Amino acid sequence: MTKRDPFPSRWTGFWRETVAKSMVVRLAAVLLLAGSVAAEAQPAAREYRIGFVSSSVYIPAHDAFRQGLRELGYVEGKNAVIEMRFAEGRQERLPELIAEVLRLKVDVLVVGSTLGVFAAKKATTTVPIVFAGVFDPVASGIVSSLARPGGNITGAAVGVGGSASAGKWLELLKEAAPGVSHVAVLWNSANPASAQSVREIQAAARTLNVRIDVLDAGNATDLDRALAAIGASSAQGIVVTNDPFFIPNRARLVQFAASKRLPAVYFFKVFADAGGLMSYGGSLEDSYRRATAHVDKILKGAKPADLPIEQSMRVEFVINVRVARALGLTIPRSLLLRADQVIE
Numbered sequence: 001m002t003k004r005d006p007f008p009s010r011w012t013g014f015w016r017e018t019v020a021k022s023m024v025v026r027l028a029a030v031l032l033l034a035g036s037v038a039a040e041a042q043p044a045a046r047e048y049r050i051g052f053v054s055s056s057v058y059i060p061a062h063d064a065f066r067q068g069l070r071e072l073g074y075v076e077g078k079n080a081v082i083e084m085r086f087a088e089g090r091q092e093r094l095p096e097l098i099a100e101v102l103r104l105k106v107d108v109l110v111v112g113s114t115l116g117v118f119a120a121k122k123a124t125t126t127v128p129i130v131f132a133g134v135f136d137p138v139a140s141g142i143v144s145s146l147a148r149p150g151g152n153i154t155g156a157a158v159g160v161g162g163s164a165s166a167g168k169w170l171e172l173l174k175e176a177a178p179g180v181s182h183v184a185v186l187w188n189s190a191n192p193a194s195a196q197s198v199r200e201i202q203a204a205a206r207t208l209n210v211r212i213d214v215l216d217a218g219n220a221t222d223l224d225r226a227l228a229a230i231g232a233s234s235a236q237g238i239v240v241t242n243d244p245f246f247i248p249n250r251a252r253l254v255q256f257a258a259s260k261r262l263p264a265v266y267f268f269k270v271f272a273d274a275g276g277l278m279s280y281g282g283s284l285e286d287s288y289r290r291a292t293a294h295v296d297k298i299l300k301g302a303k304p305a306d307l308p309i310e311q312s313m314r315v316e317f318v319i320n321v322r323v324a325r326a327l328g329l330t331i332p333r334s335l336l337l338r339a340d341q342v343i344e
Contacts (some may be wrong), residue, residue: 046301048074051106051127052084053120055113055244059270061133061284065110068292072297087116089248091190091218094119102127108298109149110291113244114140114193121153128298131155132291133284135242137309140175140192146309154309156290158282165315166197167204168280169239169265172317174208175239175335176278176324177263182211184235186226186253188218188243197241197267218245227256240271242281250274261327270342274317277327283314316340 050069050105054062066082074080083104098120101109108128111120117131121142134142134157134314143149146157159165173181185201187194200215200264203247205212213235215226223245230238238257246253247270254275257264290310297307320343324331336342 014275048080050082051101051109052082053111054086055116056247057086057088061288064285065288068289072296074176089245091115108295117142128292128304129153130294132288135159135193139196150305152304154294154304154307154340156287158287158312166200170201170204173237180236182235183237184230185212185214185239185243186217189216190218191243194241195241238262240266242267269316269318272320277323279318282312283316286312287315310330
C-alpha cells in the first residue's frame with residue numbers, strides 16, 4: 001500500500017521557498033556583519049596639519065591658498081587642519097608665531113615673506129618649509145639654487161633677480177606723471193628683498209634723471225618719521241617697495257598720498273584695490289596657489305630639497321583711474337592699454 005505524502009507538492013514548494021528566503025536573509029546578515037567589522041578595522045583617514053604664518057594680515061591671496069588645497073583634496077574639517085597665524089606687519093612677532101605653530105606638530109610649515117622664511121629656518125631644520133610671495137629667494141639668501149633649494153625649504157617666488165620690476169615702478173610713475181623729477185622711496189632696511197629693490201630703483205633713477213629720497217619705514221616709528229619727511233620735502237611722487245609691513249598699513253599709505261596729492265606706485269594689487277594709483281608686481285594669488293602643489297608633494301613623501309622653486313610668471317599691472325582723476329592726472333592711453341586691470 002502506497003504511503004500518503006503528508007506534504008503535497010504545493011506545500012513542498014512553499015517550504016523550499018521559505019527555506020531559500022531564510023538562507024538569503026541569514027547570508028545578508030552575515031555579509032553586513034562582516035562589512036561592519038571590516039569597516040571598524042579600517043584605519044581612520046589621515047588628518048594633515050598645515051602651519052601657516054603670515055607676516056601681514058589676511059588678504060585674498062590666502063583664500064587662493066586654501067582653495068588650491070581644496071582642489072588637491074585637502075578639506076578643512078575633514079582631512080586637513082590649517083593653523084593660521086598673522087604678524088600684522090610686526091616682524092618681531094614672527095619667531096613667536098612660528099614657534100607656536102611648530103609646537104602643534106605640523107606636517108609642513110608655510111610662510112609668506114622673506115623675513116618669515118629666515119625666522120622659520122632658525123626655528124627648525126626638520127619640519128618642511130614652503131614659502132609663497134617671496135621675491136628672489138636666491139639673491140635674498142634663502143636658497144642657493146632655484147633648481148635644487150636644498151635643506152628643508154622650497155616654495156613659490158613672485159620674482160627673481162634680473163626682472164628689474166623695482167625699476168619698472170619708477171618708470172611707470174614717470175610715464176603716468178611725466179613732470180615728476182623727485183620721488184620718495186619707502187623701504188625696510190631689515191628686508192634683503194627690499195634692499196635689492198632699492199638698488200634697482202637707484203639704477204632706474206639715474207637713467208630717468210630722477211632724484212630719489214630713500215626712507216627707511218619698516219616699523220611704526222620709522223613710518224611716522226618717513227611720512228613726516230615726505231610731507232616736509234619737495235617730493236612729487238612715492239614708490240612703496242616690497243615689504244609685508246606695508247600691507248596692513250596700506251590704507252594709511254594710500255590716504256597719505258591722496259592728502260598730499262602725490263602719485264604713488266605700489267608692489268601688489270591690494271594697494272590699488274585700496275585706493276592706490278598704480279601697482280605693478282607678481283601675483284600673490286598665483287604664488288600661493290603654486291605653493292599648494294609643493295605642500296601636496298611634501299605631504300605625499302617628497303623632500304623639499306628635491307622640489308625646484310616655482311616661479312610665478314603672472315605679473316599684474318593695475319591702474320586706478322578714479323584716483324588719477326582725483327590727482328588731476330590724465331593717464332596716457334598707451335599706459336591704460338598695457339594694464340591688466342583698470343579700476344574705474
